[in-house]
Amino acid sequence: MRDFEDLLSSVVRLDDELAAMQVTGKVGDIDSTLESIVSFVASREQFWFNGEPQPTTFKTYHSWRNLRLIFSKMRIRFANARFASDNPLVVDQAREIVPRILRILASLVAMEKEPSEPDADQILQHIRELRASARQVNMIEPANEELREVNQEELTAALDELLNRMATFGES
Numbered sequence: 001m002r003d004f005e006d007l008l009s010s011v012v013r014l015d016d017e018l019a020a021m022q023v024t025g026k027v028g029d030i031d032s033t034l035e036s037i038v039s040f041v042a043s044r045e046q047f048w049f050n051g052e053p054q055p056t057t058f059k060t061y062h063s064w065r066n067l068r069l070i071f072s073k074m075r076i077r078f079a080n081a082r083f084a085s086d087n088p089l090v091v092d093q094a095r096e097i098v099p100r101i102l103r104i105l106a107s108l109v110a111m112e113k114e115p116s117e118p119d120a121d122q123i124l125q126h127i128r129e130l131r132a133s134a135r136q137v138n139m140i141e142p143a144n145e146e147l148r149e150v151n152q153e154e155l156t157a158a159l160d161e162l163l164n165r166m167a168t169f170g171e172s
Contacts, residue, residue, distance in 0.1 A: 001040040004109045010037050011105060015098045021091045027081040034075040041068045053161055059120035063108050063127050067101065070134050073141055093137035100130050
């Protein structure tokens with residue numbers, strides 16, 4: 001996947017594939033679609049993780065991170081569907097989440113091109129709502145599982161750097 005247009009096309013294709021699965025009542029193979037989506041979203045997450053520490057940077061990073069978490073969990077659920085008697089429930093649950101993701105993606109892509117604090121706040125609110133919806137249909141790991149991937153030393157260093165920049169800015 002090369003760009004945002006490819007990402008949006010892949011998510012639309014995913015939604016189409018899910019709709020076809022709903023019709024048949026059987027889980028199909030969407031691993032390659034989800035793999036390319038997860039890979040692209042993870043690259044955006046990493047890009048913003050390495051960005052200048054600013055409020056919009058963190059909010060953008062947080063948005064991409066949550067999308068990665070949701071798509072990753074979705075991928076796991078689909079991979080295990082036939083073993084976990086999750087067929088076709090996983091399809092119905094994914095169909096509840098994907099349209100919400102599409103709406104957020106469009107706003108997130110626009111914000112990346114022209115960042116603003118109000119837009120970042122609005123996207124963050126949509127991400128909170130998406131997380132709540134994803135949690136209801138088991139399309140995101142519980143919070144304690146999410147925290148396992150957080151490197152405490154890196155988090156502390158990033159927060160220290162942000163606080164130092166804020167203190168320096170306040171002195172100017």
